[in-house]
Amino acid sequence: MDHQVKVATLIPGQRTAAGPLADDIRRCVACGICLTVCPTYQVTLEEWQSPRGRIAAMRAVAEGRAPLNERFAAFMYDCLACRACEAVCPSGVPFGRMVEAARVEAERVVRRPLTVRLSRWILLNWALKSRRRFARFVRLLDLYRKIPGRRVLAGIAPGLKMAEAQFGQATDRVDLPERLTPAGPVAGRAVLLTGCVMDFWFRPAHLATARTLVAAGYEVVIPRDQWCCGALHFHNGQPENGRRLAADLVRTVLNYGPDVIVTNSAGCGSVLKEYAELLAETPGAEAAVEFGRRVRDIHEVLLAAPELPNLRPVRRRVVVENPCHLVHAQRLAGVTRQLLGRVPELEVIEPRDANRCCGAAGIFGLERPDMSARLLNDKLAALEPFRPDEIVSANPGCLLQLRTGARERGWNIPIRHPVELFAEGLADG
């Protein structure tokens, strides 16, 4: 037989012109199992909106059969990077890091509407640089919220409607202690990561996280000098900026001598656990390994701890939504259900599609507002029949997104981090 090997240009160990490693591209055998879980494929039935199709595009560019062009860039940003495909891939294709690498190359040819470019720049390249800047950004948003008719304004510009709906929400800034100590024996020292968006919009979740950690026997330290983990940058074609933030965070946090480094943001957690890989060729590589080894999502810590005694009953019906970066990226399936299952009398519902992306996906709503809104609508339509008293999700982006959708539907129920609900069961109230 004279079948030619037409993939000679994919040299093992080398990075391709499309961005990903040749080895990662070759790992895909094109079986198509990923199509069954890919939210964008399921909605469109279009191959180029699927992981297999995106990898085929990467392969074509890598092999020189197609140019690195605007269409390629568009396909890479059509992806939610929810990584549902990774969890079902029989061949173990590391799709998340592939699409991240492809986006770095895509940045050179991508075309975006001016408003989207500007919003991206403000958020990624200005606001997230430091806590001080971000505080200023939040103050500007506070002013913005006072403009009458602002929603109409945002609706006109491409991509801004979602951004407005999410970041236009009021922040929630209760005070956080710097240190909490359990009354009994100490299991270890936990450093709580407060992040960026979480720290301005979801402080109550931080407070609840700290309280549950103390209840589980940890001494909790909440460093004031920590900042963003860089997840949004890594996910959106700016690994350099991501690495800068990551290196700072590693240095800062390790100074506090943590036994465990705790995050309650699924998106951050997935990146924090990959620090060793992401910072591999930098001066901070060793520290990153050290850091990565200690990172845990709050669910992991609480589920590994002995069951907390005397949890009070909470008579309520809650719907659990699982962030993609918790179930698919960190492979922590069902942890919210398990955790809340410990609260007496709480009715916990995990809908059939609880693991499907809600369309938030970091700043995806800015890039692809229509798809984002469609996924959100599908999600809320599916959970409406449960008539929940509240909805929980362990990621800030998802919470903002779900709140946006709930508001549009006139639902007046709490939508918050599961640890807040769990903390209600703590005896010392």
Add this chain to the structure above:
Amino acid sequence: MTVQIHQRSAVLEAFRAAGIRQVLTDPVEVAIFAKDACPLDQAMPAFVVVAESADDVVAAVRVCNRFSLPFTARGAGTGISGGAVPVEGGVVISLAKLNRILEVDPENRCAWVGPGLVNLQLSEHVRPYGLHYAPDPSSYMVSTIGGNVAENAGGPHCLAYGVTTNHILGLELVLPTGEVVTLGGKAAEYPGFDLRGLVVGSEGTLGIVTRVLVKLTPNPPELRTLLISFRSLADAAAAVSAVIAAGVIPVALEMMDRPCLEVIEEYVHAGYPADAEAVLIVEVDGLPGKVAAEAEQVAQIARAHNAVEVRLATDPEQRARLWFGRRAAFGAIAKLKPNYYLHDFVVPRTRLVEVLTQIRTICEKYGFVPLNVFHAGDGNLHPLIVYDYAEAGAYERALRAGQEIIRVCIAAGGTLSGEHGIGIEKRDLMPLVFSPEDLAAMRRLKRAFDPNNLANPDKLLPLETAGQEAAH
């Protein structure tokens, strides 16, 4: 046959004028349709038509005829014999969006569906009627009914229920020249040529199916699953033959050999007996009394053939546990090496052991350990060679081992393909099982449907020159 540059815009214009909304031409876009799940070949089409209706398909085929462009229909692109690989410079017609269930007729136990409908979604949809669509290829969660029809797909449960062709009552076919015909239908028998039967398994070479009338099967009232382990492959194979000879037709009769079991245990911990040389999974279904008796009969036959352990599962949870390792097999195998070459052929059941031994010898000669997980009940073998493309020459060695294995199977009275189709993969091996006269008759048939040779050309039938070479 490829498109001249100056023709490109004329073709595009013609597609648009025919009312087709989605036509892809950008190299990045068309490259996405350059291959299916077959690792052997890829080719860049000049156009991809994303059909949104059966009318789009008719229109696209007519335009292809006007410009003499070869076209290839594509469902979910999960085929592994290369059936959906386009002709370089040709046209891909994607049917993925034609996924509607057009009519369910529970009384006549059938349904009209679009070719893009995913196999599993059909069964899920008709579950409330107590019905399902029986053929269940391993890809059933993603592969489409249209693709299943093209390849005449099989699956674990086809032993008792039959393969795809036994479940297709009728078809709407766009002929390669653009006319639309309906073949078969709800009546039990049709006089004249069985063109429906001809089209099923024709791999897109006789036209494009735009509607399918599928037979629906009542869900069995009861199911029992047995997991039986043996110390020797020969005992397991003899037990398989004895079960069939005893008149029991299990709905599934799957075998896994030791290398396969080791991988499954290592990676998915299915709890299978790790020291067994072979494990059978046998499933029987039907009315409660019959099922209990058959399960007992199978267990007795197995014990008479030196089975070391027989596990019986009756409730769904236990059954799922027994199936778990089998279903996870390919995932586990993928963890061994990044690439694999999955074969598909059928040998007489009585020669299973002999062929399996020869397969192992051939693979070892090329430095591989074959893994076998297959439909033992109908002698449908799926030896799997895992390799790492990064290892120099591994891919070529895997191909050569495959060629030798095929010849061994045919020498044992077997045939080229059980359920994956011929496509590109085995096209040039057809002369091993068909005489020049057979092939000439097939070519004349193809020409009768497709005088311009545009419908998925260069598939299924050997290229004329290569065919003669392979025969020697």
